[in-house]
Amino acid sequence: MRLLITAISAQEGATSASLAATGAGQLRSRLGRDDAAFEVVEADPGRDLAEQIEALLAERGPSFRDPVMLYVACPALLSIDGELFLSLDPQNPTVGDALADVVAVLRDGAPGPKLVVLELADTKLGLDPTRAEVLVRAAEAATDPTTSGVELLLGARPRTADTASLPLAQAIVAELDALPSGRALTSRGLFDRLASKLRESVPCLHHARAKVSFELAPGKPGRRDSTSTMPAPRLDVLPRSVTPAPPPVIPPAPPPPALPPVLPPPPAEVSLALPRPPRTFHPPPPPADVDLTWTGESEDWGSIPRVIPLARPLAAPPGASLPPPPMTSSSSSSIGRDGPISSPISGREISPFARYTVEGELLASQGEVNGAINAFRKALSVLGPGGDPHSRAEMYVRIGELRSRHGQPEDAISDFEKALALRPGHLPALESLLQLCASERDWRGVMSAEERLIAALPSDTMRFERLIEFAARWEGEADKPARARLLFERAREMRPHDPIVREQIRRLTLKSLPPAPRE
Numbered sequence: 117m118r119l120l121i122t123a124i125s126a127q128e129g130a131t132s133a134s135l136a137a138t139g140a141g142q143l144r145s146r147l148g149r150d151d152a153a154f155e156v157v158e159a160d161p162g163r164d165l166a167e168q169i170e171a172l173l174a175e176r177g178p179s180f181r182d183p184v185m186l187y188v189a190c191p192a193l194l195s196i197d198g199e200l201f202l203s204l205d206p207q208n209p210t211v212g213d214a215l216a217d218v219v220a221v222l223r224d225g226a227p228g229p230k231l232v233v234l235e236l237a238d239t240k241l242g243l244d245p246t247r248a249e250v251l252v253r254a255a256e257a258a259t260d261p262t263t264s265g266v267e268l269l270l271g272a273r274p275r276t277a278d279t280a281s282l283p284l285a286q287a288i289v290a291e292l293d294a295l296p297s298g299r300a301l302t303s304r305g306l307f308d309r310l311a312s313k314l315r316e317s318v319p320c321l322h323h324a325r326a327k328v329s330f331e332l333a334p335g336k337p338g339r340r341d342s343t344s345t346m347p348a349p350r351l352d353v354l355p356r357s358v359t360p361a362p363p364p365v366i367p368p369a370p371p372p373p374a375l376p377p378v379l380p381p382p383p384a385e386v387s388l389a390l391p392r393p394p395r396t397f398h399p400p401p402p403p404a405d406v407d408l409t410w411t412g413e414s415e416d417w418g419s420i421p422r423v424i425p426l427a428r429p430l431a432a433p434p435g436a437s438l439p440p441p442p443m444t445s446s447s448s449s450s451i452g453r454d455g456p457i458s459s460p461i462s463g464r465e466i467s468p469f470a471r472y473t474v475e476g477e478l479l480a481s482q483g484e485v486n487g488a489i490n491a492f493r494k495a496l497s498v499l500g501p502g503g504d505p506h507s508r509a510e511m512y513v514r515i516g517e518l519r520s521r522h523g524q525p526e527d528a529i530s531d532f533e534k535a536l537a538l539r540p541g542h543l544p545a546l547e548s549l550l551q552l553c554a555s556e557r558d559w560r561g562v563m564s565a566e567e568r569l570i571a572a573l574p575s576d577t578m579r580f581e582r583l584i585e586f587a588a589r590w591e592g593e594a595d596k597p598a599r600a601r602l603l604f605e606r607a608r609e610m611r612p613h614d615p616i617v618r619e620q621i622r623r624l625t626l627k628s629l630p631p632a633p634r635e
Contacts, residue, residue, distance in 0.1 A: 117182045119226075120147050120154035121169060125190035125204050126161040139282030139289070140189055146289045147185075151297070152333050154185065161190075161204035166217040173225030183330060184226040185233065186218070189282050191275060192236040192251060200254035202234075215258035223264045230266045231303050231330040232259060235284040237275040241320060248272065248320035261326040262551060263517070267303055272320040283317040284310075292333060301333040304581050325585075327547045329578055469498045469507070476514065485522050489515050509535040513545045520552050528552055529561065541572040559594050576610055583607040587620070597624050 124140045147154040159168050193201035193212045201212030222230050240247045259268045271284035307323035476491035496511045516531030532549040546569040553561030573579050583603045591600035601624040608617045
């Protein structure tokens with residue numbers, strides 16, 4: 117099942133036929149075709165969006181293989197403290213749905229790939245030079261792609277009288293129509309295509325990657341490489357004007373089914389949900405065929421290492437350095453009893469491992485970091501050194517994520533490496549390790565995580581996109597153009613005729629040449 121949920125700001129006097137001819141109607145019709153194969157459901161703009169999505173996901177029950185996409189087109193609202201709200205009801209222009217609530221529902225109800233596309237209109241955009249950056253920060257704070265698993269594509273434009281014009285939706289339709297038959301198109305590839313085409317009509321265009329890449333068009337087996345270009349700046353506000361091609365005329369689609377009815381919220385109030393523990397998608401890991409041993413310090417960043425070093429060497433096998441904590445919790449949580457407990461849903465007895473996992477997630481959502489880590493360590497001690505490697509790796513990743521967020525980078529890196537020692541192709545551990553090493557500017561650790569992540573990715577499309585992303589970081593943040601050029605050359609091996617990659621290699625080659633001697 118591939119599910120698309122659309123939420124479009126209501127328009128006075130608009131009929132279903134007139135709305136079908138707009139950019140939103142074209143997008144719904146286009147994504148419902150066979151190459152994208154989305155089941156389209158339209159939300160009611162007059163009811164609470166998060167509650168509607170929660171009811172729909174509970175009814176459909178998507179699995180970790182089922183992508184869920186949300187497209188929202190409406191005016192943007194920012195609270196005094198910088199929280200982003202979606203104003204879908206023109207009758208109440210000062211009331212909106214909290215984006216954080218919507219993302220929390222997606223995170224908990226859809227364990228597979230998730231994409232949120234926001235096409236926002238803002239009255240201050242274009243008048244305040246910092247407004248675009250404020251919108252982007254508010255959207256990223258609400259979605260938090262690295263932990264929620266929700267990928268974000270944001271397009272914002274100044275609010276005008278033409279509210280039916282949706283250039284981002286029309287551009288998405290045009291790119292899907294131009295896609296060769298059988299080719300895949302990821303959200304990152306879509307952003308790269310649109311970054312230069314929408315500079316005039318959508319002055320604020322931004323993409324935030326999640327741990328699992330979202331595919332708008334899955335393509336056919338054996339043809340997984342969609343066209344992708346160099347990543348554009350995070351806030352593309354360049355003044356050059358580009359006139360996009362007119363979108364094709366698509367016949368109106370039949371009205372999509374309505375979401376299940378839910379009780380409307382009290383007027384003039386927005387419900388803010390408490391943080392909920394994220395779920396993680398786990399694709400099958402690729403075979404581990406790399407030598408993960410530590411090598412001597414070498415500054416030759418322009419060559420591929422013969423072996424891939426660990427970000428941190430392990431002094432002992434996973435679990436040996438983690439003694440089991442006392443089995444009585446020091447937390448005041450109500451789940452502090454020893455022994456099995458009953459599930460609050462089914463009433464059946466659950467295992468001690470499940471008990472401590474649930475306790476850890478609950479404490480983490482309440483901000484009790486030490487109690488959550490203690491609970492996850494209890495879960496590890498229940499499994500023992502010979503327990504299920506996947507479950508043990510999951511516990512180490514959760515412990516590492518908590519330590520990473522609370523200023524313990526060395527311990528967090530060690531936890532991620534323990535997870536990878538158990539499951540070398542564990543994508544969430546690799547992504548978390550890469551993000552932490554980059555934030556610490558530990559470039560040896562970054563190189564190690566990058567090489568192992570590239571080897572573990574399941575498709576050439578993802579490898580190509582990540583090589584381009586990594587190369588940009590090595591040249592910009594790390595100031596190591598030799599490493600950047602190496603990654604561009606590896607991307608060229610996948611797509612020898614890509615003009616952007618060839619231009620980047622040529623530019624870096626000229627940059628590395630010594631200056632001409634003065635006469």
